[in-house]
Amino acid sequence: MKKHALIFSLALSGLFLWGCYPGGVEYVDDMDVVATYHNADYDFAAGNTYAMPDKIVKITGNKIEGELPEFMLDIYAAPILTAIAKNMDDLGWTRVETTDSAVIAGVDLILLPAAMTSTTLVYYYDYWSYWYGGYYPYYGGGYTTSYTTGTLLMTLFDPDPNEADFGGNPVTQWTGAANGLLTGYGNVSRVTDAINQAFTQSPYLKTN
Amino acid sequence: MKKLLIIALLSVSSVMAFSQGSYTSLQYSVGIGTGNMHDFISPMSWRGFNIDYRSLVQQNVGVGVDFSWNVFYDEIPYDTYTSGNVDYSGKQYHYSNNFPMLVAFDYYVDPDADLSTYVGLGIGTMYTIQNTDMSMYTFEIDAWQFCLRPEVGINVYASESTSLCLTGKYFYGFKSGDLDAQGYFAIGVGLTLKD
Numbered sequence: 001m002k003k004h005a006l007i008f009s010l011a012l013s014g015l016f017l018w019g020c021y022p023g024g025v026e027y028v029d030d031m032d033v034v035a036t037y038h039n040a041d042y043d044f045a046a047g048n049t050y051a052m053p054d055k056i057v058k059i060t061g062n063k064i065e066g067e068l069p070e071f072m073l074d075i076y077a078a079p080i081l082t083a084i085a086k087n088m089d090d091l092g093w094t095r096v097e098t099t100d101s102a103v104i105a106g107v108d109l110i111l112l113p114a115a116m117t118s119t120t121l122v123y124y125y126d127y128w129s130y131w132y133g134g135y136y137p138y139y140g141g142g143y144t145t146s147y148t149t150g151t152l153l154m155t156l157f158d159p160d161p162n163e164a165d166f167g168g169n170p171v172t173q174w175t176g177a178a179n180g181l182l183t184g185y186g187n188v189s190r191v192t193d194a195i196n197q198a199f200t201q202s203p204y205l206k207t208n
Numbered sequence: 209m210k211k212l213l214i215i216a217l218l219s220v221s222s223v224m225a226f227s228q229g230s231y232t233s234l235q236y237s238v239g240i241g242t243g244n245m246h247d248f249i250s251p252m253s254w255r256g257f258n259i260d261y262r263s264l265v266q267q268n269v270g271v272g273v274d275f276s277w278n279v280f281y282d283e284i285p286y287d288t289y290t291s292g293n294v295d296y297s298g299k300q301y302h303y304s305n306n307f308p309m310l311v312a313f314d315y316y317v318d319p320d321a322d323l324s325t326y327v328g329l330g331i332g333t334m335y336t337i338q339n340t341d342m343s344m345y346t347f348e349i350d351a352w353q354f355c356l357r358p359e360v361g362i363n364v365y366a367s368e369s370t371s372l373c374l375t376g377k378y379f380y381g382f383k384s385g386d387l388d389a390q391g392y393f394a395i396g397v398g399l400t401l402k403d
Contacts, residue, residue, distance in 0.1 A: 030299050040293050
């Protein structure tokens, strides 16, 4: 009898301890992460002009299928582009505002902002019922849930053909990526904070 | 490592055939990391348990097995980390799950006393899983480590066959694969049944 009591206590304590397994993220912005990459051999201080489009392209895959690219709505894109431009300005860069390809080809760096989203579906259902129909479907047919993450990409490359790779393609000299969980509330300060962080952790971008 | 554990378990099983009785103990356990474990996660672990079984091969010598679990957790404030040409910033969440599985030998100083103390040594393996979570990503290292565990304990008898126990164990897992040596103290309180 005592052994049974001990086994029962063991099972109960196990359940209790697993039940209070330490948690992690409490707030959505705890999930935000900023990553930057730079080419350590590239001399950023050698230039001081850059060009940047006034739209943010959405990476959706439709261009691969031969369709026109989609762009982020201006209401969201404008504060993002302003934040990027302010950070570049603070680092000593002068923006050349033009759509003339010949002028763009003459700047020291081109900054391309882009955005992408990714949705993950999570399924819960009585997956065993297809094989063993006699078992009562505990989840009542199951349900799905999902979460969507968003990433803002900022890429700097040098339009000088001498800086291209062997195939003539531009080489990325710096990339900043801000990734987080999308909530649907359009909280733009999370994005601008992430942009500021990307430039703060990239002091080598400073020029004269 | 697993072969050694199986051989040790078989050896212990054969010794237990000459049993003169046994102790079975269940304890709630808290852990305090040392060395590399403390560097990875500094707060105490408040979640853990020990299950100990000893077969008495002599009146004051017990041989048996231990199974334990402790999970350590720490929340690291927002910071920037560098790896080569990549810098990344965010909050990190560190977890370490430790599962020591040992064969154990205890010496009972005065087994018939109402307050019975003992010392012991455990040898075996500790399966450790360490996670560093950042955003939706996790970096995981797991390893089977060779493990040594010295122990001291006190049994306070409430009746002839039931005692309250207080144990102090130090688990030390040696470096294995990508995981550096890990060590922690575990203090357990629980119930021991004597058969």
